[in-house]
Amino acid sequence: MSAFSYSEQQLQQLAAQVLDTARAEGATSADVEVSESVGQNVSVRLGDVETIEYNRDKGVGVTVYLGQAKGHASTSDFSAQALADTVRAAVAIARYTAADEYAGLPDAALLATRFPDLDLYHGWDLPVDDAIVLAQRCEDAARAVDTRISNSEGGSVNTHASRWVYANTLGFSGAGTGSRYSVSAAVIAEDESGMQRDYWYSTRRDPAELESVESVGRRAGERAVRRLGARRVKTGEYPVLFEAPVAASLLSHWVSAISGSSLYRKSSFLQDSLGQAVFAPCVNVIEDPFVKKGLASSAFDGEGVATSRRELVTDGVLNGYFLSSYSARKLGMQSTGNAGGAHNLTVAPTSTFDALLRDLGTGLLVTELLGHGINLVTGDYSRGAAGFWVENGVIQHPVEEITVAGNLREMFSRIVGIGDDVLLSSSRQVGSILIERMTVAGA
Helix, strand or coil, X not given: XXXXXXXXXXXXXXXXXXXXXXXXXXXXXXXXXXXEEEEEEEEEECCEEEEEEEEEEEEEEEEEEECCEEEEEEECCCCHHHHHHHHHHHHHHHHCCCCCCCCCCCCHXXXXXXXXXXXXXXXXCCCHHHHHHHHHHHHHHHHCCCCCEEEEEEEEEEEEEEEEEEEECCCXXXXXXXXXXXXXXXXXXXXXXXXXXXXXXXXXXXXXXXXXHHHHHHHHHHHHHCCCCCXXXXXXXXXXXXXXXXXXXXXXXXXXXXXXXXXXXXXXXXXXXXXXXXXXCCCCEEECCCXXXXXXXXXXCCCCEECCCXXXXXXXXXXXXXXXXXXXXXXXXXXXXXXXXXXXXXXXXXXXXXXXXXHHCCEEEEEEEECXXXXXXCCEEEXXXXXXXXXXXXXXXXXXXXXXXXXXXXXXXXXXXXXXXXXXXXXXXXXXXXXXEEXXXXX
């Protein structure tokens, strides 16, 4: 039995109906997205069921243009009357909206024409009782790691599937169906030095590729216990190694800085950086929308523009931005097929994690970041952190209540190595990142 109430064909028919109504109401152009999603989330704590959540959502969002005046409206009602009323609401909004010379549908020549099978949907018939057992096994494995694990925030199992259609009056219609599953656990360890919390998780499109619930639980337990006895370190400038789970946040700051909205607003520290070295020469980044089972794979973006595989950074030099049609027009450029965000970023490794620790010598391994002290206009970076103090390439003791600070442009240029310890549970796949030096504020 299908998890969905509507087939892709039925969603396409609804989209066509909306576009026909938009034309009849006087819209010069329009686009529509029709979607349906289903999901289940089960969490347990200390062996008992904490929450059981089901969700089943559907929606239609329509954008109409009267010339270059734009109106948008949405509904969760798929009846013919509701769809017609939604279109009329969007048209009414457009009539009272100022024209924007950069607004409008994408260039027709850029729309996707090829739709390869990216293997994004994998069904999982998981009854709630079975999900509860998996969550319990995950939490049990975490709590069994060490007698010093005194409490738990629980184990959880989440399933999600979605189906969508995007269409516009240029004749484009594209559909997709995808799934995403995750398992996680978070526990608290305690001894005479105090309490420490940590977690672990696994996310995949195919449930058969999830880490085992026992493995996820063990990792969560081990990560909590290893933080016991944490203390501060002396303020100074040291090499800093960002562990893979937090290294991905550095990649996210870079994505934000070279995204169209930041660039045309002139609110990016990487303004006008195309063709320039924005990273150290050891950094190479690829965007690949066509990865089978990729968490951010798609043949087209949120506007129907064809996506493409790109070498975004070559030996530290920036080759491209992330642009939608609107931001591209504002910048006098062409859409890069990134309306809705980046697709499957991969940073090429240069070393192993153990080798990076040796290269670090004496300094800080960061395993958790706190706060949001990032200024994308200037690149200034300051965040609370926790992790481990390293001497002569060997971890000595856990560290907490410190701050790591620098400037993102300088930090990027001071990257001396990237680990091969890549997490597969993210669409931004990067291993640990070693930065030559940063300011560490502690005792």
